[in-house]
Every structure is written in C-alpha cells, then in structure tokens.
Amino acid sequence: MAESDSKRIRRIILEQAKRANVGHIGSALSVADIVAAIYGDLLRANGPKDPERDRFVLSKGHAALAVHAALHLKGWLSREELNTYCTDSSFLAVHPEYGLPGVDFATGSLGHGLSLAAGAALAARMQQSPRRALALLSDAECNEGSIWEAVMFAAHHRLANLVVFVDLNGQQALGYTEQVLSLKPLAGRWRAFGWDVHEVDGHDVAAMRDTVGRLNTSVGPPHVLIAHTVFGKGVSYMEGQIKWHYWPMSEAEYQQALEEIEAAP
C-alpha cells in the first residue's frame, strides 16, 4: 500500500456503503488517512496469520469499512470478498468480526479495544517479542470509564510497544463532543496519565508515519497520537455534519461524493 491509498480507501468506503445502503460513512472517512498510515507502513506483518505480526485493534469498530478497504488494498481480502460487505453469511459486517483474516479482535462495543491492545502489548513483552500493538480509538469513546482503566494500566506497566491513535473529530452519534461530554483538554488528560502524547494532523499520512517512526517502542511510556481530523473528510456535505454518522447516501449524494473524492489531490 502507498500513501495515495487514502484516496482508494475513501473510494471503496463510498462504493461499499452505497451498495449496502448503510451508514457510518462519516466515521470511516474520518479515519481513512490514519488507516492508510497504519496499513501502509506501521503495521509489521508477514500476512494476517503471521504469529509475530503486530496486532491492531479498531476500537471504534463502527469505522470497520475503512479497515475492510485497507485489508483489500493490502492484498489480504479479495475484491469478491470485499463485495460481500453487509450481505448474508459475510464476515464483513458494520463492525469488525473475528474470523475475517486481518481482524485480530472483533469490536463494536466502545471502550473495549484499548484493554485488548494493552494485553497484546504486555504479551509481546512477556514473550520477549518485538511485536507492537496498535489501536485506533474514537474521541467520544473516551467517554467510557474502561478506556481510562486501560490508560492507567498501560502507563503503569510502561507498555512502550503500545501505539494508540485517537480520532479527534469532535463529533459523536447525537452531537458534538463539546456539547455532549467535554473531552478538553484531551491531549492534556492523556499526558496527565503518563503517556507520551503527540498531536498530529490525522489527514497527513506522511506526518503520522514519521511521528510513529520516531517513537521509542522498546522502552518507556506508551504512546498516543491525538489525530486532529474532520468528520466525513473529503465529502463537502458530510464534513462536520452529525447526520452522516448514521445516514446512507442517495444516488445523487453518492455521485457528488465520488466526484469530490476523485477531484481531491
């Protein structure tokens, strides 16, 4: 996968969401560049079943379509399989399902994934393996108390091989995070809990890759990239709009979205 695969991920998100007539489009577009960075460079794996692969947890499971797209571009998922998204007897659901090669952990219940990733990171250290654990959280997911249990645990045990992305798009299902339950200062909160915190542009794949490349994932505290993103990034009428958490696209909306994605650099 190359950096330009952000665009291909967005195209697949739109195609599959339209074909299946499902929502969660804005959330998937929000993380398309983070997912491109993770699957393009950061996740070290000789195939989805390599026992020494880095582990990845999509803790914001409702953005699974972005990951399905990346798995396809990575060559781990065929076009035929991808086209079963949200059809009967498919492992490609709205949330990541265990059993699909490339999905290390099924998610969908917010607040679950960081503990899983912390366990994966601790296991690697106990087994003296260079494996890392990566996790992608939503910002509103940090409403869950269990996230902070895992934040404390990872910092206390200095899980340097744990790298977390928080998709800070400022939105949640029914409103803006500042109106629902304020997270400010999000970076400050993670820093106060003892994490190595980096604020990044969540749409700059090269910057995220470079930031992670400079992390000490052998010794020291766990790492979090607070990734500033735009919900629905790349489709003008979705950007920053609450409606596109759940809403599916009409035919006209779909065509406009495709045109905008293709016209983007």
Added chain:
Amino acid sequence: MRFAIVQTLTELASRDSRIMLLTGDLGYMALEAFADKHPARFLNVGVAEQNMVGVATGLAEAGFIPFVYSIVPFAALRPYEFIRNGPIQHQLPVRIVGVGGGMEYGLNGLSHYGLEDIAVMRAQPGIKVIAPADHQQARNALLATWNLPGPIYYRIGKDDKTVVAGLDGRFELGGAQQLRDGNDVVIIAMGSVATEAAAAAGELAKQGISSCVLVVASITPAPVDDLVRVLSRYPLAITVEAHYLSGGLGSLVAEVAAERRLPCRLARVAVKTPVTGLCGSQSYLYHKYGLSCDALVKTVQQELSGAGR
C-alpha cells in the same frame, strides 16, 4: 476452595509457562502462594475488572492461559460484557474465577453476594461453567479443565476445610456425583450449600425418608444423562442452590425434565425474595432463605406430604 485452587494453579504453573494469574486487587492471604512462586506471571491490575478481562483477552490471543480472580460479582457481573465480547466471542482460554458463590461474604452485604452469576454465565453458549462443592472437588475440577480450549467460569467458595461427605473430591465434566442412594426423593445441589443438602439427607434418614443426593458441579456442559437418570427414577426432585431462583441449577433441572418429558415433580430451593439490607453470617442467611439443613428437612417433608404443591 480458594487455597485449593491457588495451590493447584501454582503447581500447574510450574509445569506450564502459559498460566498467569491476574487479580483485581483482591485475594489477600489467598494468592500469595502463586505470587511468591511465579512473580513474573502474577499481576495485580488494580481495582479495574473490565480492564482485567480485556487485558486477559489480549494475553490469551497471544498464547497465555490467564486466570482472572475476584469476588463473584466483580469477576462475573462488572466485566460481563467484556467476557462476552472477549474470551467468549473469540473462544480464548481466559479463566474467570469468582470467589464467594452465594452468600459466603454474608457480613459484607448484597454487593458481595453471588446470586445470579450462574444464570448469566449459563446464558452464554460459549463458556464452560464449573461450581465445585468443596475444596477437594475444586482441585480435581481445575486439574480436569484448566487446559481445555475456550473460556471457563469457576464459581468457588472460601471454605477450605469442610468436605461434602461422600463426594471424595470426585468431578467429571458433563457428569454429576451421587453422594448417597435412596428411594423417596432426589436432592440435587450445587456449590458449597451441598453440605447442607447432605446433612438434610442424613436427618431425613433418621425419620425414615430415604434420599438420593446428587451434586452438580459441571453446570455447562450440563450432566444431562445423570439428571435424566435420577429424574426418571424419583417422583420428586428438590434442587438446592445459593443463587436466585431463575437461571441457576433449578432452572437447568427444569429444562431437562421438560425437554425429556420426565414425570418428576420439581421443587426449587433458592433465594426467592429480594435480598434485604440485613447482613449476617452465611449460616444465618442460609436459615433466612431456606437453605439450611433444618429448612431443607422441612421442605422435603412438606413436598412429600403434598403440602408444598
């Protein structure tokens, strides 16, 4: 049972480096044997049971066999969804150990009682559920099951002295253990309250009532064949459990009886009313909720005379 489980686990961990023990900051004067022998594989995660189960799931995916330990409601109820979406969904060998089944933490109040753990665990098809009746059976249950694929819930007691007469530590996955044979009634018990059931059978014998007593420690998989055998033979079965009425042993026996069209009448002895704020010793609470030997004797007499119908 705590010491039996921890001692046995400590021995197993010497043989198998995959075994870990995680606690949610509970087990003072209970877990030290393991912690001293295997410090690198003992982890107090703090008072954070959801994270404990989540971390254990991540460890199990990488090849470990993590045992997570807490008092029943904190082990089984607080992190229940993490158990469901973690080790059960992924079929990973996480072992949930809940101590204090029933009302063993009597003086601590309802927050510490384990009265619906069997019901909620039994509802999940992907987890084995084991509830030993004494420390000897707990040891053998652990030896028989620790290495099985998929998750397991162990509901254990605090008592490491009392033994259930006639049980002799026997355990069989998917089987039940008969303590004594009789002609008039079968008493089926789960967990450490089996001592009350066995004592009640002794008292009933003095009054000329002859009881068969069966201990069920393997809840899932259920001992269906053994239950069918006794339910086919006796006109009356009494189930005894330190658990709420719905979803536990009595429900399991009722399901087997109905599905197999067995004509046996069933009386379920369990905690039937909301637990009040009154605390007390386990023996006081057994008496209050009809689980004591004396109360069980009366219940059997009434049921046999038809008064309980």
